Amino acid sequence: MLAFQSVAVIGAGAWGTALATVAARAGRTVTLWARNADHAARIASTRDNPRLPGVRIAPEIIVTSDLAAAARAEMLLIATPAQHLRGAVNMLASHLTGEVPIVASAKGIEHGTHKFMTDVIAEAAPGAQPAILSGPSFADDVARGLPTAVTLAAKDEALASRLVQALGSPTFRPYHSTDIRGVEIGGAAKNVLAIAVGIAVGRKLGASAQAALTTRGFAELTRLGRALGARSETLAGLSGLGDLILTCSSPQSRNFALGLALGRGEQPPAGKLAEGEFTAPVLIELAASQNIEMPVSEAVASILSGRSTIDAAISGLLTRPFKAEE
Ligand SMILES: NC(=O)C1=CN([C@@H]2O[C@H](COP(=O)(O)OP(=O)(O)OC[C@H]3O[C@@H](n4cnc5c(N)ncnc54)[C@H](O)[C@@H]3O)[C@@H](O)[C@H]2O)C=CC1
Ligand SMILES: O=C(CO)COP(=O)(O)O
16 A cells, blocks of 8 residues: 555645545545535535635545544645644544655744744644645635645654655655754745745836845745755755746736735735734744844834834835845
């Protein structure tokens, strides 16, 4: 039998549903777990998730709210928002046996603790083997089987490679890595930077400003990543630069769309998760604790908290002293 034949996805939002589809396409036996029993029953009968409209959920995917049943899978993927990951793994922990791999797929940093997703898993489920999956991949594209490539990192390279084998298919191509921190930083920071770029586009600052802001955003993401031990190749790879390019260039991104609305002076889209909103304050706290300058992220955090107007934040960025490019 193949390693990791059974896969459970915890969290039945847009991304969890897309990942369940990925695992089914790769030939795994898949369980999709929703915390709300009515929600699970509705998805199971309609084969449709309102979080991912127009995508048909394959009949072989088992949709359930039975956590003990889901926890029996040989491999688990957590697809809750970042701030809910600890709660989800805490619930799971008592059902787990052995060193089951738990792959985080949320993009964020925990409030209060400044912990990244695999650190939270290691604390909440000490017997498990944490891993992280991240990269340029809109749930809708992935679920429809459009070609995507991501990074999947675990401490042990052989494990990362086996997890890739379990999930990969011609249209979903994970690359394995051992640089967990690099993958986590890219995913968390790019959402904040996408809000900044969305604001600039919403304010009609032009395509040149969009490219400049994305690039200077990458510079600050790289500075923080290097300070925290990430490898440059990871930061310039799919989970870093790749995801930054995607998210900073497409209104399909909820983070970019939030920025766009703010920049235009409109109401942000209702009911859409934009992780960057939650990551911004903790990202700048983390950067400050490392003495790393992240002016673009700081501007986003100050706009979101109401400490600065958009125009004042833009003016602050444009009047920074000239310096060497680094
Ligand atoms: N949607 C996308 O294209 C992608 C999303 N992600 C990441 O995946 C994470 C989740 O995003 P989405 O699925 O898009 O959000 P979503 O808002 O569509 O779904 C989140 C789901 O998590 C569930 N949930 C919340 N707390 C929970 C808990 N304690 N236990 C179990 N379930 C819980 C909610 O009920 C909801 O169904 C985010 O960190 C996001 O950045 C990553 C790659 C692509
Ligand atoms: O992470 C994503 C694409 O890689 C999804 O982006 P948004 O969360 O901004 O929609």
